Amino acid sequence: MSFTTNGFILIVDDTPTNLDVISETLSDAGFSVAIATSGEIALQRLERRLPDLILLDVMMPGIDGFETCQRLKSNPKTEDIPVIFMTALSDTDSKVQALELGAVDYITKPFQEKEVLARVKTHLQLRRLTQEMKYQVTEQKNAKEALQVSEELLRQKAILLEEMLCKLQHTQAQLIQNEKMSALGQLVAGVAHEINNPVNFIYGNITHADRYIQELIGLLKHYQQEYPQPTEKIQKYAQQIDYEFLKADLPKLLSSMMIGAERIQEIVLSLRTFSRLDEASMKAVDIHDGIESTLLIIQSRLKTQASIPIQVIKEYGNLPCVECYPGQLNQVFMNVLCNAIDALETEISQPNPTIHIQTKVIENNRIVITIADNGAGIPKSISQRIFDPFFSTKSVGKGTGLGLSISYQIIVEKHQGIFKCTSVPDKTVFWIEIPLKQEREKSSSTQ
Incomplete structure (x- = not known):
């Protein structure tokens, strides 16, 4: 049995420019x-010769990339051919x-030559x-002796x-999660940006509105001093x-509006702190800011199905x-x-659901963050697998x-640290x- 020196690859794409670039x-x-x-x-070509790998575009006339991939994976002759999508x-x-359809990887358009070659190889x-x-x-x-000799090789x-x-499974898991977190980060940053502009407008004008109102009230006081006996019509309207x-409540109303605008600004700042799309590189930050921004994002979830609020200590x-x-x-938090x-x-029967967060500095210039809960705990039978990719105890649709x-x-891997779990x-x-x-030399950003 022999293999093509570098491999036979089938490229499926309806755009001539893409075909020219990647085939070259x-x-x-x-x-x-x-x-x-x-x-x-593509399916017709596979009847004549099977490739070692298929590069498959998503959007095509007729049957698209998804349906083509489904047909490949349902055919015993082609199910084991690796498929890399182009998106x-x-x-x-x-x-x-x-x-999720069974593709082993994807490459993004516009194509980067080094990335394409690395993934294909x-x-x-x-x-x-x-x-x-x-x-x-x-x-x-059928050759017992030959089989024994080859056992070590096998x-x-x-x-x-x-x-x-x-390694491929870890890479695939990270690709999926990074895409989801990237989309979440872009959504959060976009919402924060859109909220920030009108809030700044409101916040900036409340100060001027308060000053104008105080001046108008002052003007009315001067009128009262100059004309202590107003007409009957003015008295009736007053x-x-x-x-x-x-006159007494209006300043209080403006003060409440100011406090509300400041609170919205704090929320916007927390959203930006959580997304940190502009901070993909390594930098020195306050860890507590990250924890607080994450808690703000999940604030609505801190109430159990039994309507008992979860206390965060x-x-x-x-x-x-x-x-x-x-x-x-x-993302870890x-x-x-x-x-x-x-x-x-x-854990509906838990009368006092609690999450306890603690931070401290330990020896050798390291920090520790512990996050504990008083739930039922993790059974020993699965505790060794909780860090495995795609392992979940949740029902379908609840977790990946x-x-x-x-x-x-x-x-x-990214922070040269320790991540572990103990449960009773x-x-x-x-x-x-x-x-x-x-x-520096051991760390790199993949965000």
Whole structure:
């Protein structure tokens, strides 16, 4: 059995420019390339020759990329061919749907040559390993001695394949979660921006309105002093509008409006702090600001199904600014706090649902954030799997099993920290530990 030197790739896209760009990139890299301008033509080509990998556009005339992928995965002859979708950069829903249909990855338009080649080479290598293992088993199943000799080779390849599959699963999980968090961050930042402009207008004008009203009231006082005996018509109107009450209450009304506008400004600031779309790089920030902004975002969820409010107890230590990726760290706080709320929502019999947040500095210039809840706890049978990608104890539609897995990668891999969980009945504690300063060469942003 032999394989194409670099691999045979089928590109499916109805846009000639896209076909020219990506086929030239792959051909220059030594790949054998075939093209199809629709899903129907692609399926016909597969009857003549099976490619090692398919690059599939989402939006096409006739059957689109999603339906084409479904047909590929339902056919035993083509189900194991890796499919990489080609989508627009902002098309988050399509990316998530593609991965859920069985695609192994996606590349975004406009194409980046290095990214395309890196993703294609990775998935071709994974496919070759899979095919070689199948070939070895087929060739040696009737030769006992040969099978014994190859056991070590198969074992090594199985270990390598398992490692690559695990890496691919982590990558796929991170792709889905990053797309969802990116969409959430853009939504939050957009809402904050749209609210901020009219609120600033209101807030800025209340001060002037208060001054103008005080001046008008002063003018009326001067009239009263100069003309102490108003006419009967003026007296009647003053009684009708309750002038004395209006004069005393109007400043209070303006003061309440000022307080309300200030509160909205605080909420907008918290939304911006949580999204931090402009802070994808590492920087020193106040961790407590991130926790507070996250709590504000989930404020509406701090009431259980039994209408018992969840009490949040905060014990903040005296923390210096911490060097980190602020947006990613806020994502961790969101995931852990939402899991705590989910646990308390199902514990209807708990009379005093509580989330306890504590921060402190420990030795070796590291900080610790612990988030604890007094829910039923995590059974030992599943406690070792809570950080696995796509593992979830929630019902279908309630959770994807990505939150804690992504949080683990953010803390351990991106921040050189420790992320662990201890659980007993009535107490589950998530331990987040990171250094005050990061080693630049080991860290990179993927936000």
